[in-house]
Amino acid sequence: MATFNTPCVVALGISSGKAIYLEVESGKRVEEYVGVSIDSVEPGVHGEFLSGHMAFASFSTTIVKAVAIGKPAYVLDLSGFKPLPQKVVTLNSIKSREFGKWESVWNKPIYLSTSGLTVAIGASRAGSLLHINAVPSDVELAKKVLATAGVLQRAGELSMSCTCRLGLMPYEIFVTKGNRYIVAKFYLNATSDRSKKVFFIAGEGGNVIRRREAEVAEAEIVAYEFIRSL
Numbered sequence: 001m002a003t004f005n006t007p008c009v010v011a012l013g014i015s016s017g018k019a020i021y022l023e024v025e026s027g028k029r030v031e032e033y034v035g036v037s038i039d040s041v042e043p044g045v046h047g048e049f050l051s052g053h054m055a056f057a058s059f060s061t062t063i064v065k066a067v068a069i070g071k072p073a074y075v076l077d078l079s080g081f082k083p084l085p086q087k088v089v090t091l092n093s094i095k096s097r098e099f100g101k102w103e104s105v106w107n108k109p110i111y112l113s114t115s116g117l118t119v120a121i122g123a124s125r126a127g128s129l130l131h132i133n134a135v136p137s138d139v140e141l142a143k144k145v146l147a148t149a150g151v152l153q154r155a156g157e158l159s160m161s162c163t164c165r166l167g168l169m170p171y172e173i174f175v176t177k178g179n180r181y182i183v184a185k186f187y188l189n190a191t192s193d194r195s196k197k198v199f200f201i202a203g204e205g206g207n208v209i210r211r212r213e214a215e216v217a218e219a220e221i222v223a224y225e226f227i228r229s230l
Helices: 091-095 140-156 217-228
Strands: 003-004 008-015 018-021 029-033 044-045 049-051 054-060 063-068 074-077 080-083 117-126 129-138 157-162 170-177 178-185 195-202 206-214
Touching: 003 018, 003 140, 008 049, 008 129, 018 129, 044 140, 049 091, 054 117, 054 129, 074 140, 117 140, 140 170, 140 178, 140 217, 178 206, 178 217, 195 217, 206 217
Parallel strands: none
Antiparallel strands: 003 129, 008 018, 008 054, 018 029, 044 049, 054 063, 074 080, 117 129, 157 170, 170 178, 178 195, 195 206
């Protein structure tokens, strides 16, 4: 995980199995091993222009935004792999805080490609600090997350959130109906054995009614079983 003082703009890209971060105004450079090589662009400043696969901006205690620069990037949410806006980013636009068309991505995983083993990036805030985490992640697992969310959505009001600052990058699907709820938790970091499992909890009020751990391959079947309890 890389940490930066805010306000800041951080460009990033993948090179030789490492996530490389560049904080634009200070020139701070951080490298993080991810063990995955993808088609990406290393971050840098070339005259007036910022290069990199994508960039984050954080300039308020509750705001984290992102944009794709040299390559496409995708936010994982209920609609699927939602493409980040892709723009030419200039130093002048950064100084002018022109982030209106950037996407809000607080605790939303961003996939740098949509096939095979790739890199998932997540950003979050803690006080004045911006934390950015990069992990290897399997797109097929992300598709299972989406399929499970599609099942659980039939049961009630649904939300999805990633605790991006944690190394395992846990991703929770939360559905409520009245005072009852179901939580399904996946782990997006492919280097962990936990990424092969999904964890379900059903509850009512403050009480847990049922728990179950299952193989990711069974996630949709187990989700159907759990929605019967709502």
